[in-house]
Amino acid sequence: MIARRSIVVGVDGSPSALQAVAWAAQEAFRRHVPLSILAGMPNRSTYGVPIGLSDSFFEQQELEAHAHLAEAVDRARKTVREETFAIDTRLGWGGPIHELIECSTSALMVVVGGGRRNVLERMFLGSVSAAVVAHAHAPVVVVRDLPHVEVTDITGPVVVGVDGSDAGERAVTAAFEEAALRGVELVAVHAWSDLTVRSPFQVGIDWETMETSEKVLxxxxxxxxAERYPDVPVRPVMVMDQPAHNLREQAAHAQLLVIGRRGRGGFSGMLLGSTSRALIHTVTCPLLIVR
Incomplete structure (x- = not known):
């Protein structure tokens, strides 16, 4: 059973999932909440009934899922060496994406690893991280596996993308909370145009007036x-274009990047904006996506 208001992390035995467990354990301990570890069993419809996989295949999958849970608990215990730290586990039977989204209705945060281990898994299951980000009811953190770097050792400021949208405003609030929790600087990056270049053919545009207006925004x-978070130093950064590129550059020296799930300019039916979609599998530090 997954504890309410816990930090939920999904595991599949991959290196990125174990990095996600370490990060989630550290954050749960920091927030004084339980850590809930979930391994999602692939149901038969995930692979397609016509394939005709035998019962022994799913029995083996269950054994591996239990092994992944045990490995994850061991990783969490090594990250947080505190006997009173609460950890619970769950084996979900609806497939990893469905189970994580279901748990997100009562979770404080959902944490996932940033990518599948091989082409076969991506073909059958797609990107779990992108699907969970798009549909989760709670904030989602995507943690990538970085060679020779422990995610819990990453230092630096918190970076947030500011675009003036409602989602961007919620991201700013979350970023201030995260910076205050960690006692670090907040870098607020505002890309004031979605264009990739300032084209000479864009005549009649008063760029100086636009830039002044965006500085005000x-x-x-x-x-x-400042009143709510007096101990958080803020460094505003103005760039003209390419929000994903500039956020990725700032995040290279950060411990956390915070963005809204869908910012300005997205159609109302879109669950993921172009910036969040571009950053999910490329940013090097943990990525927090706020609904």
């Missing part, structure tokens, strides 16, 4: 937080 987006 950035200032207004950060206004009011």
């Amino acid at each position: 950035l200032s207004e987006s950060l206004a009011g937080y």
Whole structure:
């Protein structure tokens, strides 16, 4: 049974999932909440009934899932060496994506590894991280496996993408909370155009007026937080275009990047914006996506 208001982390035995477990354990301990570890069993419809996989295949999958849970608990215990730290586990039978989304209705946060281990898994299951980000009811953190780097050892500021949208505003609030929790600087990055270049053919555009207006937007987006978070130093960064590229550059020296799930300019039916979609599998530090 998954504890309410816990940090939920999905595991599949991959290196990125174990990094996600370590990060989730550290964050759960920091927040004084339980850690819930979930291994999602692939149901038969996941692989397609016509394939005709035998019962022994699914029995083997269950054995491996239990082994993944045990390995994850061991990793969490090595990360947080505190006997009172609460950890619970669950073997879900609806497939990893369904189970994580279901758990997100009562979770404080959902944490997933950033990518499948091989082409076969991606073909059958797709990207679990992208699907969970798109449909989860709680904030989602995507943690990649980085060679020779423990995710719990990553230091630096918290970086947030600011775009003036409602989702961007919630991301700014979450970023201030994360920076305050860690006692670090907050870098607020505002890319004030979605264009990739300033084309000479874009005549009749008053770029100076636009830039001045966007500086006001950035200032207004950060206004009011100084009183609520007086101990969080803020460094605003203005760039003209390519929000994903600039956020990725800032995140290279950060311990956490925070963005909204869908920012300005997205159609109302879109669950993921272009920036969040671009960053999920490429950013090097843990990525927090706020609904």
